[in-house]
Amino acid sequence: MHTLSELYEVIHRRRDVRGQFTGEPIEPAVLDRVLDAAHAAPSVGLSQPWDFVLVRDDVTRRSFREHVERQRREFAATLDGERADRFDNIKVEGILESTLSIVVTYDPARGAPAVLGRHSIADAGLYSVCLAIQNLWLSATAEDLGVGWVSFFAESFLSELLAIPDGIRPVAWLCVGPVSHLETVPDLERHGWRSRRPLAAAVHHDRWGGARA
Numbered sequence: 001m002h003t004l005s006e007l008y009e010v011i012h013r014r015r016d017v018r019g020q021f022t023g024e025p026i027e028p029a030v031l032d033r034v035l036d037a038a039h040a041a042p043s044v045g046l047s048q049p050w051d052f053v054l055v056r057d058d059v060t061r062r063s064f065r066e067h068v069e070r071q072r073r074e075f076a077a078t079l080d081g082e083r084a085d086r087f088d089n090i091k092v093e094g095i096l097e098s099t100l101s102i103v104v105t106y107d108p109a110r111g112a113p114a115v116l117g118r119h120s121i122a123d124a125g126l127y128s129v130c131l132a133i134q135n136l137w138l139s140a141t142a143e144d145l146g147v148g149w150v151s152f153f154a155e156s157f158l159s160e161l162l163a164i165p166d167g168i169r170p171v172a173w174l175c176v177g178p179v180s181h182l183e184t185v186p187d188l189e190r191h192g193w194r195s196r197r198p199l200a201a202a203v204h205h206d207r208w209g210g211a212r213a
């Protein structure tokens, strides 16, 4: 029972981190455990279609940071008035402040052509990669590390930057490392961008929109 409450505590404590990275080192044994947890994720047809590129090189990280900043400016230009002002205050990455970047990729060819379970839903491979990311995120939280998912990038840019082979897709750039603290409320909610939906609004009974009998 004790373990059960700890599991829920970690799930609810997890945050997307941008501003709280300290840049302190990560113990190699801790990093191994976190990657091992990611690699233990379920995957369609046991394809394990993920890879993890650990990026420590400063020049690479700076180059990616500049690219993200350009993408951020492009998105900002699509906003007007109050939305633009709010977005201005929101930090979308902690690439240089975090200790390590982990790029998680998806290889659709792994286990192909007969990936058991991917016959009807091609995206099931991508779902598998996201589950590995979630395992990584939760175990990092349990290890008192922060994780920030950066998706402000063009896949082609990141593929070239990291020499990712053709056909393999970069899914996420994760900023990982020790943090001063984890916020209790998501950044986007704190900045008035968007609020979380209550669970009751997301649960339907017997059909879409159905109320409990």
Ligand SMILES: Cc1cc2nc3c(=O)[nH]c(=O)nc-3n(C[C@H](O)[C@H](O)[C@H](O)COP(=O)(O)O)c2cc1C
Pocket (backbone or CB within 6 Å): 014, 015, 016, 017, 018, 091, 092, 093, 148, 149, 150, 151, 152, 185, 186, 187, 188
């Ligand atoms: C697929 C995905 C992509 C995301 N991309 C970004 C991003 O580019 N920049 C960012 O600051 N946060 C990004 N986030 C974090 C979300 O903004 C965050 O998860 C959400 O606001 C809820 O906050 P919480 O994770 O702290 O609960 C991403 C999250 C997911 C799941």
